[in-house]
Amino acid sequence: MPESILAQLLMGLYLGALTGVLPAFVSWTLGFSFRYVTGVTVPGLGVVVVAAAIAGLSGGLLGLLDPAISETPVGVVAALVVLMASFWAHNQGDKMGEAFPRRITLESIRRRTLSADVVERVGRFGQVRVRVKTVEDVEGYPPLPDGLREKLEDERVSLPADLPLSELETRVRDRLRSSYDLETVSVSLDRRANATVVAAPALGGFSRRVPTGKRAVSVEALIPAGADRGDRTFLGLPDGTVEGRVLGVGEPEEDRQTRRLTVAVSPTAVESVLVAEEVRVAIRGEPNGRDLLARLKAVGLRVRRIGIGRGRTLDPDALRAETGAQVLAVRGTGGMQVPDGPISTDGDEELLAVGTPDALRALREVVA
Template sequence: MQSIPGNLPVEVLLGLYLGLLTGIVPAFVAGSLGFLVRYFTGVTIPGFGVVVLALSIASVQGGLLGLVEPTIAQSPRLLIAVLVVLMLALYAHNQGDKLGAELPRRLSFTRLRQRTLSADVVELVGSVGQVTVRPTGEIRDMEGYPPLSPSLREALKAGSWRLPADLPLSELEARIEERLRTDHDLADVDIAMDERGRATIVAAPPSGTLSRH
């Protein structure tokens, strides 16, 4: 019993060291999870959940489990290491949660696919807005297929398509792809449009003319 006070500073230092070493991964996970959950759902993870998560990860790492031995289970080292892990995880979670609450939600995956045309490229025909989509850049060959013939490449480059302007870009792309498949019997085609109605075309020649590589 008389040896504990003399060993206490060493136990404290070892506890701090082991807590910092073991707490890095739980803190990173807690901070990242706190940010993602708050940013995408607006919900804050309860502190108890953070505690359970941090201790579980630390145990899986083997850091804290390695300390739980009969010879040191009663020493201050284990308690200090656990407290350090929990403090790191709670602090990281708090910072991640705060960042998730303050960061503007400017984009989402759904909104990214629902982008629409810029207003200055919309033409009013009567009371209906329309847009004329034209190719931009070179007509590229689809990977895995033979190259397009010069005449087909020229025909695609000279094309233009008039479509309703109130559709999202993803729908406009799909409609142009369908038209090109129908008009030119393309084996495959991929369209990427920007907000100004400019289409990048990647296409494969008609399936009945050349064998696929």
């Protein structure tokens, strides 16, 4: 007798699983569709009715409604399995309908992130080391020289790990373009931070890059680190300042601190630049405040706004010597000012300062 009950139980489970596939699928579809489209959960009673009807249809086709089966423990167990599977499928469909995004766009797909395995625990956000995996030629352009191709394949770029892949690709592309003077380059990253680079070498000299109505002029000067082609530059001359766009930056030499900078300037400024005995170069690239803050945090520095308690004359150099914090700017009703010496305040301004937490705390006490 126990063997007979066990056999009927197993047979009921088998028949219930066989018959309950279609009712469970329909229950999942109803739960997901109603929840996703209307935000409403299908009542459980409705699921029972639909599942029972479909199970009855399936059972009739399979010959399971024979009284010899339906009126035995086999039929009872099979019915319970069908109902439990239907309820479970409905519950899962309801959860998926609630969690599934209502709108899927190419932009949302594009903003995928890196795999956690490639993130190095450096600083607060970590960093990722991008490796060039494949280098391909651009159709319609000359192929890359073998030496340049090898350099690109050996390239490694470390970037903040909290950036989306699209931003990482942009930074790697800009890095490669400026470092190897490429005519065109595109970068595609996978989740393992492996880069596929499609690039073409420069086709000619600076003549192709000079904008209409401008002239190219080269100077030897101290060039700020990170200067890149296309950056806005200001050439400080003895008799004034000349504005232009960077066309190219020469490679540094071992025995010299200066580098050659080629800039596109207006025709009227060419002679002034060429005859100048000394040229001071200032570069204004693309705004990248987020990267700057990340670099400051990595070395233990913070940027804070500090209110001034009363009107006085503040000397940034003296404050730095006393507290160790550097005053970057003073913001008041008249706007933002970058002090180049002592500055008078009315008491309602704010200081924008950078320094260690202890230095900023000391500066706050001094100006309070």
